[in-house]
Amino acid sequence: MSRPSQTRPAGPGMRLQPLTEAGAYQIEHWFDHPEVQKRLGGRSWIHSQLRLINEHTRTVFRGALVLRSHGWIGLDQGGKPVAFICGDVYDRWVRYHGEGPEGAVLSDADPRRALGLAYLVDPDRWRHGYGRAVLQAVLTHPGTDDVQTFFCGIDADNQASRDCVVSAGFTLPDPEPDHEDMLYYRCTGRPPSPGRGR
Numbered sequence: 259m260s261r262p263s264q265t266r267p268a269g270p271g272m273r274l275q276p277l278t279e280a281g282a283y284q285i286e287h288w289f290d291h292p293e294v295q296k297r298l299g300g301r302s303w304i305h306s307q308l309r310l311i312n313e314h315t316r317t318v319f320r321g322a323l324v325l326r327s328h329g330w331i332g333l334d335q336g337g338k339p340v341a342f343i344c345g346d347v348y349d350r351w352v353r354y355h356g357e358g359p360e361g362a363v364l365s366d367a368d369p370r371r372a373l374g375l376a377y378l379v380d381p382d383r384w385r386h387g388y389g390r391a392v393l394q395a396v397l398t399h400p401g402t403d404d405v406q407t408f409f410c411g412i413d414a415d416n417q418a419s420r421d422c423v424v425s426a427g428f429t430l431p432d433p434e435p436d437h438e439d440m441l442y443y444r445c446t447g448r449p450p451s452p453g454r455g456r
Contacts, residue, residue, distance in 0.1 A: 272391040273337075274399060277329035277344065282308050285331060285339050291381040297413065298378065307344050319346070320354035321364040322372070328401060332392040341392035343377040351407045351444075356437045370406035370446075377410070389419070393426035397445065408445045415439075 275281065286301040288294060311327040318324070325347045332341035351372035355363040375396065379388045393410075396402060410428060412419045414435040420443070424430075428443035435441055 271335040272341070272388070272395040273333045274330040274343075274392075274395050275333055277308055277311060277331055277342070279308060281331045281339070285342055285380070288342075288378060288380055294378060294381060297416065298376075304342070311344065319348075321352040321362045321367075322348035322350050325349055325371070328373075328396075330392075330396070330399075332388065332395060334388070339380065340383045340388045341377060341379045343375060343392045343396055345373050345375040345396075347402075347405060348372045348374065351409065353432075353436070353442070368407060371404055372407040372409060373402060373405045375408060375410050384418075389422040390426045393423065393428075397427070406446060410443045411440045412443060413439060414441050 282304045286304050289298065289301045289303055307329055311329045314326070316324060327344070327346050329344035330342070331339045332343060334340045349369075349371060351366070351368040351370065352364045353366040355365065357363065373396075375393070377389060377392055379392070397408060402408075408428070410419075410423050412423065420430075420441065423443045426445070428445045430441060430443050432442070
């Protein structure tokens with residue numbers, strides 16, 4: 259499936275602002291919510307993400323080379339933080355099946371550049387379309403122009419997040435959860451440039 263067009267209705271407006279230390283402190287209270295702690299962890303999670311984004315190290319993770327990392331806070335039309343999204347850009351998409359006797363067990367390799375995403379909406383703003391809006395903002399962000407494949411790993415029992423990524427244009431190529439009980443939703447392609455295509 260192609261990435262959503264910029265003209266597709268995306269629900270609430272969303273502007274992305276790079277994650278900073280001040281921004282991390284501004285949203286860390288979101289991680290006090292029990293469901294967020296269950297899925298991601300406590301307040302330290304957002305600060306560890308900021309450190310990873312700022313490291314700029316190229317490492318191999320689960321069979322793919324990490325080229326760079328991104329983190330953004332999604333702001334609503336009034337400039338209030340309502341969502342957070344982050345991810346690593348990899349040199350390829352590859353499915354990881356755990357470690358075997360000779361190292362990582364991999365399949366479904368695709369040589370196109372890929373961005374793995376994790377996102378969180380302010381728990382006080384759940385079910386208002388901000389998850390879909392922040393995902394779609396990343397799909398069309400200039401900082402992801404070189405990415406052809408976007409993916410989200412979601413806990414199989416997290417139906418709300420699964421519904422959210424589908425509403426943003428992601429599909430589920432394999433309905434079988436992996437060895438960590440995760441499902442991987444993907445979105446490939448680029449939206450048409452203004453004046454070209456439909």
